[in-house]
Amino acid sequence: MDMMKMRRKAAKGGKKKCCRSRQRCKLCPVVLKRLEKVHAFDLDDAALEKVWAKARIR
Numbered sequence: 001m002d003m004m005k006m007r008r009k010a011a012k013g014g015k016k017k018c019c020r021s022r023q024r025c026k027l028c029p030v031v032l033k034r035l036e037k038v039h040a041f042d043l044d045d046a047a048l049e050k051v052w053a054k055a056r057i058r
Helices: 003-012 029-037 045-056
Strands: none
Touching: 003 045, 029 045
16 A cells, blocks of 8 residues: 555544554554654655554564
8 A cells, every 4th residue: 555545544543443463553543643653644655654664563
């Protein structure tokens, strides 16, 4: 999924509940909160992809 689609889905709020899988899904509320905390949505696509991967790690 490209970063533009991910940005739109994240802006809508993502999922309602955490799935608690080993590596968190991309639209998990915990991951979105971590991304908001570091202001990741202001970054370009390449940098956002790296930060997103780091935020998904448990």
